Each structure stands twice: as C-alpha cells, then as structure tokens.
Amino acid sequence: MADGAQPLGTWLRLAAGGAAALVAALTVVPLGAVLARAGGVVMLGPADWAAVRFTLLQSTLSAAISLALAIPVARALARRQFPGRGLLITLLGAPFILPVVVAVMGILAIFGRGGLFNDGVAALGYGRISIYGLGGVVLAHVFFNLPLAVRLLLQGWLAIPAERFRLAAALGFGPAEVARHLERPMLKALAPGIFATVFLLCLTSFATALILGGGPRATTVELAIYQAFRFDFDLARAAALASLQLALCAVTALAAARFAVPAAFGTGLDRPFARWDAQGSARRWLDAGLIGIPALFLLAPLAAVVLSGMPGLVSLPAPVWKAAGRSALVAATSTGLTLALALPMALAVARSGRARTLEAAGMLPLATSALVTGTGLFLILRPLASPAALALPVTVAVNAVMALPFALRSLTPPARDLEAGYGRLAQSLGLTGLARLRLLTLPRLRRPLGFAAGLTAALSMGDLGVIALFADSDRATLPLELYRLMGAYRMEDAAGAAVLLLALSLAAFWLLDRGGRADAGT
Amino acid sequence: MRTTQVSTLIVAGSLAAAPAAAAPVLTVYTYDSFVAEWGPGPAVELAFEADCGCDLQFVATGDGAALLARLLLEGAATDADVVLGLDTSLTARAAASDLFAPRPATAASFALPLEWTDPTFLPYDWGWFAFVYDKTLVDTVPADFEALAASDLKIVIEDPRSSTPGLGLLLWVKRAYGDRAAEIWQGLADNIVTVTPGWSEAYGLFLEGEADMVLSYTTSPAYHLIAEGDDTKAAAPFAEGHYLQVEVAAKLKSTRNSELADRFLNFMTTEAFQSVIPGTNWMYPAVTPADGLPKGFETLIQPEKTLLFPPEEAVSVRDPALAEWQTALSR
Structure with a gap:
C-alpha cells in the first residue's frame, strides 16, 4: 500500500509510539529484568530443543488445520442468512475465551475416554479411541482457535462491498469466478496474519498440550520455562527459553506482514448483502453442513461445561460473586485501554507504507511467557510498591496488552481499506484530528472496533495471566477463584463458577460486538 | 435510614x-x-x-x-x-x-x-500420597505398584516438573524401588491416561471419569465423606509403603x-x-x-510403612529420577 502512504499527524505518531512503548514495557522489559536478575542466559540442553521441536510441530499443525477449516465455514456463514445466525456466531466465540482447564474438561466430556463421542463409537461396536497424543493437542487447539479464525475471516468477507457482489452477479459470475476475483484476494490479505496469530497462540500453550498430549512427549517450551522456574529455580534457563519464544514470535510476525497482500476492493455504499452466486439446493445443503458440523464440534463441549456447572451455580459462595464483580471491572478497564492502544497503532500501520516493525511489535504479546512476564514485572515493581496493591492495575495493563494482537488483527485490515478508500478525500478536504476521528474513522471502523472490544472484554474476563504472583486473597479475579475452588476439592462450585465466567464473558462479548454491528443491517 | x-x-x-x-x-x-x-x-x-x-x-x-x-x-x-x-x-x-x-x-x-x-x-x-479410586467402579484394587502396572486400570498423575504431588510420586517410586524405578515406570506407562500440570486438573479428570485412579492423598476420601456425605471414594494401600509429605x-x-x-x-x-x-x-x-x-478420619487407610528421603538426598536423586521418568513415558 506504498502508494496510499500518507504523512502521520503528530498526535497519531505520539499515540502509536506510546502504545508500542507500553507493549515493549510489558513484554521485552520484564524479560530483561529476569535476565538481569539471572545474570545472563545459559545454553539450552537437548531436552529443551526437543520441547522447541514439539512446540513448532503442534503449532504449525494447529494453525494450518484451524485456518483450512475456517475458510469454508466463514464462507458459508458469510453467504447464508438464517434465524439465530447472530447468536450462533457469538456462541462460536466461546471456546476461545474460556479458561483452559474448563475448556479441556468440556472437550474431554465429549472426546475423552468416557466421553459421549467414545460412548457412541463403543455403541456402534468399535473400540474406544484415545484422544491423548499429538492428535489430541491439535484437536484442542483447533477447538480454541477455529472460532477466532472464522470470526476474523467473516469480517473479511463482510468487508467486501456489496456492490462488488452485485457487479459479479451482473457479469454472471458463478462461485468459481466469485472465488477468483473477490474471495481469493481477500484471503491473501487476511490469511497470513490469521495463520500467524493462531500459530503464536499455540506456541505458548502449556496446560492444554500437556493434558491432551498424554505425558512428557508433549513438553512445550512454556512447560520447560515452568520447570526451569519452579522445579530448578533456574532463572537463566527460563529467560533463555522465553527469549527464544519471543524471537520465534518476531520472525513469524514479520513473515506474516511480508506475505500479506492487501486487497483493493475500493469502497461501497454499505448496502445490505445479497448473494446471487450461492443459490441452488445442493449448495444450500453443503453450506448447512459446513455450518452445522463445526457448530456441533464447538458447542457440544460447551454444553457439557454448562450442564455440569448448573447445579453448582445457585450455591456459589460469596467470594466467587465478589471476584466476578472484580473481573467485570478489570474487563471493562482493559477494554478501554486496549482500544486506546490499538486504534492509533492500526491507523499508523494503515497510513504509513513501512510499518512492518510496528505491526510485528503488536504481535509480541502473543508469544510472551505469562510466567516470565509476571516474574519480571514483580522484580521491577516490588521495590516501588506492595505487589498486592498493584495486583489489579497490573492485571488490567497486562490483559489490555495481551488482547492487543487480536484487536490489531481485527482493526488493521479495515483501517487499510479506510485509508485507501477515503484517505485522499479526507486529506483534500482538510479533514484532520478529532473531526476526522469522529466523522470518518469511528463510523467506518465501528464494526471491527465493536468486535475488538467484545473480544478484549471476554478475554480479560477469562484470563488468569500473570496475577498469581501479585494477587492476595482479597483481590482475586474470577478465573483465579475458580482455580482455588478446584484446588480445594470443590469441583462442583468450580463448575458453577465456570458457567458464571462463561456467561459473563459471552454477555460482554455480545453487548460490545452487537453495538459494533448495529448499522450492518444483517 | x-x-x-x-x-x-x-x-x-x-x-x-x-x-x-x-x-x-x-x-x-x-x-x-x-x-x-x-x-x-x-x-x-x-x-x-x-x-x-x-x-x-x-x-x-x-x-x-x-x-x-x-x-x-x-x-x-x-x-x-x-x-x-x-x-x-x-x-x-x-x-x-x-x-x-x-x-x-x-x-x-x-x-x-x-x-x-x-x-x-x-x-x-x-499426609501420605496414595492412589484414590471409586469403590463402586474398581473391583480389584492393586496392592502395589507392580500389580497396578500389570492391571488394565487407567490412572492420571501429576507432572513432577510442575507439581508437588507429581514430584512426590517420582520420589515414592524411587524410594520404594531404587534401581528398578525405571522398570516400574515402563510398566506403568500404558496405565497412565495422561499427566497434568497440577493436582486440581488431575483430580478433576478423575471425578469426571477419565481415569480409574488418581494420585492424591490417603486423606482425600475424608473430604468426600465429611463434606459431601459420599463414602464411595477410597485410597489404595500399597505394600511398598506410602511416601510422606x-x-x-x-x-x-x-x-x-x-x-x-x-x-x-x-x-x-x-x-x-x-x-x-x-x-x-x-x-x-x-x-x-x-x-x-x-x-470420618477413622475410616481412612493407615499405611504400615512410611517412605521419605532425607531432604538432601531428595535433591540429589531428583534429577536422575526425573530423567528415568521422562525416558520411560516418552516411548
């Protein structure tokens, strides 16, 4: 988009620079603090390299399969209207925002040794299938990330102006021609970034990989960090592993930014969609299957979580409700902060031709080790104030930065389209500063902003993140409270708390995302 | 007002x-x-x-x-x-x-x-570490690690690298079997459904029915009995003795x-x-x-033999024992 490059205003430059600095302060600086305390790094041993290999293998497979499945699903969702579609799309986002342990329990209730799926297989007279192993790890990661990939792609489909589909219909395009002229260019712009996002998410997976991997074969880099920190208190090795993880992230993010080919559809008049290319009953049945089967795959484990939690929900102890209130507050604050960081960064990336470094910086939080970040922040902040007093502010800041990559993934492509379509006009009209933000930027980016806000709110509601080193019992968030219940044999209360968490996250996501889509007419 | x-x-x-x-x-x-x-x-x-x-x-x-x-x-x-x-x-x-x-x-x-x-x-x-099971679901309770390895019971254990009970089990097997520990782990490999990062996940999986037994404590059944009025859980007494925490x-x-x-x-x-x-x-x-x-505590099993490494020895056997564990379970 070099030809669309425009000068950055002073305010935008400052805001984007500030946002990038905060990202660095919460990713690279804590790592530096751990390194400084450790007095250097050590060489990694063969077991560490085995962990690196396994991590790369499972992340690549998980990202490739998630993306490959997401494309037909998002395509089917983009071209079909049916009652309950909005609700379904919201619900499909749920796996992504659940705490890992809860989601894993849900998956095992369906696909585990004693799960429904295996009961069905056994009833048909076949032997039970063991989920544990590389297959289980990838299955769980697809469960977590397929919905995210679908949502990000769906946005891409909805961003193709309705006029282009009209023109396609007037020219007599069938699905193959629509795919070649409209859908493939859109995918080329979005797919590399989505692949990189899912890949990086899986890179730092730890509990999922260990539980579903079935044992030490499934050792990931994050588990190796955990071991170095807790088992050996070897900060040098933990820091070396975390640096490697961050370097992998930087390479992946830069590569994704390089491979992404911006689409150029121009702008439209925001008319409602009509898809003339997808008629015929065979295609309708195909799409029904493409939506129905993944929906079943994603919703069955959630239903298991809800069913097992309902009995515990009514009798939840008072601290759980207080923790829920605290989590809602944290989520609201982090959401505001994330948007304040993401919007200037996305606009700066969109307006300047050479912003790959800024774009890559926005991806860094994905590959930071929560344990190392928490430890580093603890080392930096403890001389300044009591860790307990900082628990909630630190949680807010970390959650906001952790959600930033998703907000950017959602905001950057539409911001590019916005600048390509309206940038010059705005410039020739002298539309700058707040007026441009109010009259052009916010209205045009309303949909991705709503989605980004919803995702951030839901993520920070469910994220355990780095609070463990800081928190004391009076400041626990809902996910932390859930883990505490589980740690005290109170599995029924924990299951109830999980339903509460799921409901709160989905409600936050639905409210904000819906707010963003109010103008869409679909 | x-x-x-x-x-x-x-x-x-x-x-x-x-x-x-x-x-x-x-x-x-x-x-x-x-x-x-x-x-x-x-x-x-x-x-x-x-x-x-x-x-x-x-x-x-x-x-x-x-x-x-x-x-x-x-x-x-x-x-x-x-x-x-x-x-x-x-x-x-x-x-x-x-x-x-x-x-x-x-x-x-x-x-x-x-x-x-x-x-x-x-x-x-x-407390003593022990394998906890559901009395209504397990008919033949193994009397030691070798019987457990020979059975087709499925167990879920914690990872010694990230969890205290997991480390306790590692030391338990090492203390009881010394040089034969690697052999015991190889025998147990096909019984282990999965390994979890901590006690909560393992115990949760056991209660959900993913495994027949879980590594926990001899006192775990007391929680179910006293707090929930559920007397179906029990700990299996092992002849080698039980490791102490x-x-x-x-x-x-x-x-x-x-x-x-x-x-x-x-x-x-x-x-x-x-x-x-x-x-x-x-x-x-x-x-x-x-x-x-x-x-309710009087219903719990009372192991006859208690196993424990002295603190310094626990540190020195830990790394070789972990290597044995990883090798045996990675096959």
Whole structure:
C-alpha cells in the first residue's frame, strides 16, 4: 500500500509510539529484568530443543488445520442468512475465551475416554479411541482457535462491498469466478496474519498440550520455562527459553506482514448483502453442513461445561460473586485501554507504507511467557510498591496488552481499506484530528472496533495471566477463584463458577460486538 | 435510614480497626488455598489475633513451589516474617537459601509417622500420597505398584516438573524401588491416561471419569465423606509403603518481629491452630487435637510403612529420577 502512504499527524505518531512503548514495557522489559536478575542466559540442553521441536510441530499443525477449516465455514456463514445466525456466531466465540482447564474438561466430556463421542463409537461396536497424543493437542487447539479464525475471516468477507457482489452477479459470475476475483484476494490479505496469530497462540500453550498430549512427549517450551522456574529455580534457563519464544514470535510476525497482500476492493455504499452466486439446493445443503458440523464440534463441549456447572451455580459462595464483580471491572478497564492502544497503532500501520516493525511489535504479546512476564514485572515493581496493591492495575495493563494482537488483527485490515478508500478525500478536504476521528474513522471502523472490544472484554474476563504472583486473597479475579475452588476439592462450585465466567464473558462479548454491528443491517 | 446505617457501620468498623492499626503487623506468606474462605486461614487469624495484640496478615502466592520462588526472588528484602506452606520436597532448597532462622524450641509432641528433628522447619500438617479410586467402579484394587502396572486400570498423575504431588510420586517410586524405578515406570506407562500440570486438573479428570485412579492423598476420601456425605471414594494401600509429605513453616532471618514470629510458630502447635487443619486442609494435623480427629478420619487407610528421603538426598536423586521418568513415558 506504498502508494496510499500518507504523512502521520503528530498526535497519531505520539499515540502509536506510546502504545508500542507500553507493549515493549510489558513484554521485552520484564524479560530483561529476569535476565538481569539471572545474570545472563545459559545454553539450552537437548531436552529443551526437543520441547522447541514439539512446540513448532503442534503449532504449525494447529494453525494450518484451524485456518483450512475456517475458510469454508466463514464462507458459508458469510453467504447464508438464517434465524439465530447472530447468536450462533457469538456462541462460536466461546471456546476461545474460556479458561483452559474448563475448556479441556468440556472437550474431554465429549472426546475423552468416557466421553459421549467414545460412548457412541463403543455403541456402534468399535473400540474406544484415545484422544491423548499429538492428535489430541491439535484437536484442542483447533477447538480454541477455529472460532477466532472464522470470526476474523467473516469480517473479511463482510468487508467486501456489496456492490462488488452485485457487479459479479451482473457479469454472471458463478462461485468459481466469485472465488477468483473477490474471495481469493481477500484471503491473501487476511490469511497470513490469521495463520500467524493462531500459530503464536499455540506456541505458548502449556496446560492444554500437556493434558491432551498424554505425558512428557508433549513438553512445550512454556512447560520447560515452568520447570526451569519452579522445579530448578533456574532463572537463566527460563529467560533463555522465553527469549527464544519471543524471537520465534518476531520472525513469524514479520513473515506474516511480508506475505500479506492487501486487497483493493475500493469502497461501497454499505448496502445490505445479497448473494446471487450461492443459490441452488445442493449448495444450500453443503453450506448447512459446513455450518452445522463445526457448530456441533464447538458447542457440544460447551454444553457439557454448562450442564455440569448448573447445579453448582445457585450455591456459589460469596467470594466467587465478589471476584466476578472484580473481573467485570478489570474487563471493562482493559477494554478501554486496549482500544486506546490499538486504534492509533492500526491507523499508523494503515497510513504509513513501512510499518512492518510496528505491526510485528503488536504481535509480541502473543508469544510472551505469562510466567516470565509476571516474574519480571514483580522484580521491577516490588521495590516501588506492595505487589498486592498493584495486583489489579497490573492485571488490567497486562490483559489490555495481551488482547492487543487480536484487536490489531481485527482493526488493521479495515483501517487499510479506510485509508485507501477515503484517505485522499479526507486529506483534500482538510479533514484532520478529532473531526476526522469522529466523522470518518469511528463510523467506518465501528464494526471491527465493536468486535475488538467484545473480544478484549471476554478475554480479560477469562484470563488468569500473570496475577498469581501479585494477587492476595482479597483481590482475586474470577478465573483465579475458580482455580482455588478446584484446588480445594470443590469441583462442583468450580463448575458453577465456570458457567458464571462463561456467561459473563459471552454477555460482554455480545453487548460490545452487537453495538459494533448495529448499522450492518444483517 | 440506609445512609445512617452505613455510616454507623463505618464508624463501628473504624473503631474496631483502630487498635489493630497501631499494633505490630505480622506478615505470613502462604499458599492460596490456606487463606481461602473455606481454608484454615480465617479461623487461624481470628484465634491468633484474639490475644496477640497484633495484626496478622496473610499474603498468598500460588502453591508451595510458587511460594518458595517468591521468597527466593525477594531474598533478604522480603516483607515476610514467617513462611507457612513449604513441604518436605522443598525444604532442602529453602534451607540452602540461608533465608531462615532456627525455630523456637517446642514442648509439643508431634504425631508424625517419623521422628522430626529439623532445627529450622516446624511441621504443621502431613499426609501420605496414595492412589484414590471409586469403590463402586474398581473391583480389584492393586496392592502395589507392580500389580497396578500389570492391571488394565487407567490412572492420571501429576507432572513432577510442575507439581508437588507429581514430584512426590517420582520420589515414592524411587524410594520404594531404587534401581528398578525405571522398570516400574515402563510398566506403568500404558496405565497412565495422561499427566497434568497440577493436582486440581488431575483430580478433576478423575471425578469426571477419565481415569480409574488418581494420585492424591490417603486423606482425600475424608473430604468426600465429611463434606459431601459420599463414602464411595477410597485410597489404595500399597505394600511398598506410602511416601510422606510434611508441610512446614519457618521464621525468616530478616524479620523485625522475631518474638512475635516465634509466638506464631508456637501457636501453630496449639489446639486452636491444629484443630482447624483436618476439616479445612484435609491433611493430618502435626499435633493431634485433644478431641482427636474429626469423625470420618477413622475410616481412612493407615499405611504400615512410611517412605521419605532425607531432604538432601531428595535433591540429589531428583534429577536422575526425573530423567528415568521422562525416558520411560516418552516411548
């Protein structure tokens, strides 16, 4: 988009620079603090390299399969209207925002040794299938990330102006021609970034990989960090592993930014969609299957979580409700902060031709080790104030930065389209500063902003993140409270708390995302 | 009316808090589940503050291993006066840090299965590791590790690299079988459904029916019996003996409240503290309360043989034992 490059205003430059600095302060600086305390790094041993290999293998497979499945699903969702579609799309986002342990329990209730799926297989007279192993790890990661990939792609489909589909219909395009002229260019712009996002998410997976991997074969880099920190208190090795993880992230993010080919559809008049290319009953049945089967795959484990939690929900102890209130507050604050960081960064990336470094910086939080970040922040902040007093502010800041990559993934492509379509006009009209933000930027980016806000709110509601080193019992968030219940044999209360968490996250996501889509007419 | 009530409450609250604010503060670092509403923390705080003329403040950090990590990070600059919640797999490393002071002499007689002589760490509760199962689902209960390995029972265990019970199992097998430990792990490999990062996940999977047995404690069935009225859970007695976990507390060298810290450590061996432990921490109290253990504890298995490595040896066998474990389970 070099030809669309425009000068950055002073305010935008400052805001984007500030946002990038905060990202660095919460990713690279804590790592530096751990390194400084450790007095250097050590060489990694063969077991560490085995962990690196396994991590790369499972992340690549998980990202490739998630993306490959997401494309037909998002395509089917983009071209079909049916009652309950909005609700379904919201619900499909749920796996992504659940705490890992809860989601894993849900998956095992369906696909585990004693799960429904295996009961069905056994009833048909076949032997039970063991989920544990590389297959289980990838299955769980697809469960977590397929919905995210679908949502990000769906946005891409909805961003193709309705006029282009009209023109396609007037020219007599069938699905193959629509795919070649409209859908493939859109995918080329979005797919590399989505692949990189899912890949990086899986890179730092730890509990999922260990539980579903079935044992030490499934050792990931994050588990190796955990071991170095807790088992050996070897900060040098933990820091070396975390640096490697961050370097992998930087390479992946830069590569994704390089491979992404911006689409150029121009702008439209925001008319409602009509898809003339997808008629015929065979295609309708195909799409029904493409939506129905993944929906079943994603919703069955959630239903298991809800069913097992309902009995515990009514009798939840008072601290759980207080923790829920605290989590809602944290989520609201982090959401505001994330948007304040993401919007200037996305606009700066969109307006300047050479912003790959800024774009890559926005991806860094994905590959930071929560344990190392928490430890580093603890080392930096403890001389300044009591860790307990900082628990909630630190949680807010970390959650906001952790959600930033998703907000950017959602905001950057539409911001590019916005600048390509309206940038010059705005410039020739002298539309700058707040007026441009109010009259052009916010209205045009309303949909991705709503989605980004919803995702951030839901993520920070469910994220355990780095609070463990800081928190004391009076400041626990809902996910932390859930883990505490589980740690005290109170599995029924924990299951109830999980339903509460799921409901709160989905409600936050639905409210904000819906707010963003109010103008869409679909 | 409501405003009046609220402000009355505030005034009453600040009056009640006023003497405490001037009193010395004793800071005790512990793990999360100790201070939870359903843990021992609230009752312990109430009882100690009743006559110490002080303000007892708990600071909770994750689990035992996270607790030690935090102390090592803070070093001599720590705010902690007392640490409560390390266990026998961590004490050697904790002692090596040189952060801790000798414990006060105590007249209490410990009800531990082993004689306790450690000069620094004070035991406050203990338990044996054991495999827990559902009596209604498991017909033939294995009598030792070899029988378990030969059976087709499925078990879920914790990872020794990230969890204390996981490390306990590793040391248990090593203590019981020495050079044959690798062989035992190879035999167990096909029984292990999966390995979890911590106790909570493993126990959750067991309750969901993913495995027939889970590595937990001999006291786990007491929770189900006493808190839930469910008598279907039991621990399997193993002929090799059971590995012991002792939870301990210690005073920090850097404390500025040395006398108060000693007073708290002594308080930990008294009735007021020890009687709270069984029904909240679900472990055996280090000093048996005058009224004995809560009803229900008498149904638990009593292993005849107790296994434990001395702290230094536990550290030296750990790495080779972990390597054996990883090799056996990675095939």
